Amino acid sequence: MSVKNIIFIGLLLLGVVIAMVPENTTMPYKLTAEEMLVEVQGAAEMVTADEVAHWLVSKDPSLQLIDVRTPDEFQKFHMEGAINIPISVILKDEYRDYVDQGIRMNVMYSNGTIGSHQAWMILRQLGFENNYVMQGGLNYWFDTIMNPQKPASTSPNEEFAKYDFRKAASGVFGGGGGGVALTAPTQTKAEKPKIKRKKKKKAPAGGC
Amino acid sequence: MGPLVPQEIIGADWNLLIAFVIGIGFGFVLEQAGFSSSRKLAGMFYGYDTVVLKVFFTGAITAMLGLLFFSLFGWIDLNLIYVNPTFLGSAIAGGVIMGAGFIIGGFCPGTSVCAAAIGKIDAMVFLGGIFLGILFFAEGFPLLKDFYMSGSMGPLKVSDVFGISGGVMAFLVIIAALIMFKLGELAEKRWPREEY
Numbered sequence: 001m002s003v004k005n006i007i008f009i010g011l012l013l014l015g016v017v018i019a020m021v022p023e024n025t026t027m028p029y030k031l032t033a034e035e036m037l038v039e040v041q042g043a044a045e046m047v048t049a050d051e052v053a054h055w056l057v058s059k060d061p062s063l064q065l066i067d068v069r070t071p072d073e074f075q076k077f078h079m080e081g082a083i084n085i086p087i088s089v090i091l092k093d094e095y096r097d098y099v100d101q102g103i104r105m106n107v108m109y110s111n112g113t114i115g116s117h118q119a120w121m122i123l124r125q126l127g128f129e130n131n132y133v134m135q136g137g138l139n140y141w142f143d144t145i146m147n148p149q150k151p152a153s154t155s156p157n158e159e160f161a162k163y164d165f166r167k168a169a170s171g172v173f174g175g176g177g178g179g180v181a182l183t184a185p186t187q188t189k190a191e192k193p194k195i196k197r198k199k200k201k202k203a204p205a206g207g208c
Numbered sequence: 209m210g211p212l213v214p215q216e217i218i219g220a221d222w223n224l225l226i227a228f229v230i231g232i233g234f235g236f237v238l239e240q241a242g243f244s245s246s247r248k249l250a251g252m253f254y255g256y257d258t259v260v261l262k263v264f265f266t267g268a269i270t271a272m273l274g275l276l277f278f279s280l281f282g283w284i285d286l287n288l289i290y291v292n293p294t295f296l297g298s299a300i301a302g303g304v305i306m307g308a309g310f311i312i313g314g315f316c317p318g319t320s321v322c323a324a325a326i327g328k329i330d331a332m333v334f335l336g337g338i339f340l341g342i343l344f345f346a347e348g349f350p351l352l353k354d355f356y357m358s359g360s361m362g363p364l365k366v367s368d369v370f371g372i373s374g375g376v377m378a379f380l381v382i383i384a385a386l387i388m389f390k391l392g393e394l395a396e397k398r399w400p401r402e403e404y
Contacts, residue, residue: 008389011269011382018276019379 030127045120046135047107050162053145053169056080064104065134068119069111079109079141080173087119100128109134109141146170210284235322244323246314246330253311256401258392265385272378286374296359313337 031039039045055063056079065082067074074084085095087110099106100123108116108131116133123131134141148166151159212218218226241263242248251257278284310316313334315323320338323331345352367377 008386011273012386014273014277015379015382018273018280018375019373021280021375022373 031125036121036125039124040121045117045124045131045133047132048135049141049145050165052107052134052141053166053173057169057172060105062103062105064098064106066098066106066108066119067110068108068116073111077138079138082109085119087115090119090122099123099131100126102130104130106131107134108132110137112137112139146173209282210278211288214288214290234318235325238319238322239326243319244326244328244331246323246328249316249319250311250314251401254401255395255399258389258396261392262389265388269382269385272381276374276378291363291365294359294361294364295357296361298356298358301355309337 052063052065063081065079067078067082067084068087068090069084070086071084074082074086078084083098085098089095090099108119110116110119113133113136116137120131120133136144145166148163148170151163209215209217213223238244241259243260243263248257249260252260275284275286275289279286306316313320313330315331315334317338320331320334324335349356365374365377367374370377
C-alpha cells in the first residue's frame with residue numbers, strides 16, 4: 001500500500017472518530033472536583049455576620065450584598081443595599097457582570113447558609129472570584145446582629161466587646177438592640193461594577 | 209488551557225514574535241514547495257497541477273482535526289476561537305474576484321509576496337495590483353458599504369446551519385477533500401503538461 005493511501009485511510013479514520021464522539025466536551029467547569037474540595041474545606045468563602053455588619057457600618061464601598069432568595073422573599077425583607085439575584089437565574093447573562101467581576105466583594109446570603117453556598121459553589125466552579133457567603137444567612141443575622149443576647153457575666157471580655165458592637169450595629173440597622181448611636185449607612189443603589197472587559201482580539205484572517 | 213493568546217498565556221509581545229517566526233516559516237515552505245511559480249498555481253485551474261488544492265486542503269483538515277481533538281481532550285476552549293462573521297453577498301463577490309485574479313495573475317496574495325521576495329518581477333507587478341486594489345477599495349468604501357455589509361449572518365458555522373455536530377461536519381469535509389484529491393489526480397492525467 002502506498003504512503004498516500006495510508007494517509008488517506010488515516011484521515012478517514014480520524015474523521016470517523018471525531019464524527020462519533022459527543023460534541024463540546026470542553027470542560028465547562030474551570031475547577032476540578034479535587035480543587036473544589038480543597039476550597040470547600042478551606043472555607044475561605046465564608047464571612048461572618050459580624051464582618052458584614054462591620055463593613056456595612058463603615059460603608060465599605062467594595063461590599064456588594066447579593067440576596068439569592070426568591071423575589072417575593074426579597075420584597076418582604078432584604079438587607080440594605082442588597083440586590084436580588086435568585087439562585088434559579090444566577091447563570092443568566094444579565095447577571096454575569098455582577099457575579100463574574102474583579103472589583104467588588106460579593107457577599108451572598110439566603111435564609112440560612114445552604115442557598116447562598118449553593119450559589120457560591122456554582123459560581124466558583126465556573127472560575128469566578130470575589131464571591132463570598134454570609135455564614136448562617138439572615139437567620140443568624142437576626143439572632144446575633146439585630147437581637148444580640150447579652151453574654152453571661154462570666155464570659156470573656158471579647159464576648160462583651162462583640163456584644164457592644166452588635167448592639168450598636170443593630171441600632172444602625174433598625175433592630176431591637178438599639179441605644180448606641182452610630183451613623184446610619186446610606187447605601188446607594190447598586191450599580192453594576194464597571195469592568196473593562198478585554199475584547200476578544202480579532203484573529204488575523206487566514207489564507208494563502 | 210488554550211487558546212493561548214486570548215487566554216493571555218502568551219502575551220501580546222510574544223504573540224507578535226511567534227507570528228513573525230511562523231510567517232517566515234510559512235513563506236519559506238511555500239517557496240520550497242514551488243508555490244512561487246505562477247504556472248504551478250494557474251495549473252490548478254487548467255488541471256495539469258493540483259498541488260495547491262491538496263496542500264491547502266490538507267492544511268485545513270489537519271487544523272480542523274487538531275482543534276476538534278484538542279477540544280475533545282479539554283486542551284482548548286472552542287468558544288474562545290474567533291470565527292469570521294459571514295457576509296454572504298460580498299463573500300460570494302469577493303470569492304469570484306479573488307478566483308479571477310488567481311487565474312489571471314497566477315498568484316494568491318501570500319505566494320505573490322514569496323515570489324517577489326525571490327525577485328520575480330511578475331510577482332512584484334502583482335503586488336502593485338494588490339496595493340492599488342486595496343487603495344481603490346478603501347477610498348471607494350462609502351459607495352460599496354451597503355453591498356459590503358449585505359447578507360450579514362454573524363459568526364456562523366456551516367455545521368450550525370445544517371444542525372449537525374462539528375464532528376460530523378469534519379467527517380463530511382474529509383470525505384469531500386479525499387474525493388477532490390482523487391479528482392485532482394485524474395485531472396493531472398487527463399490534461400498533462402510536461403514543461404511548466
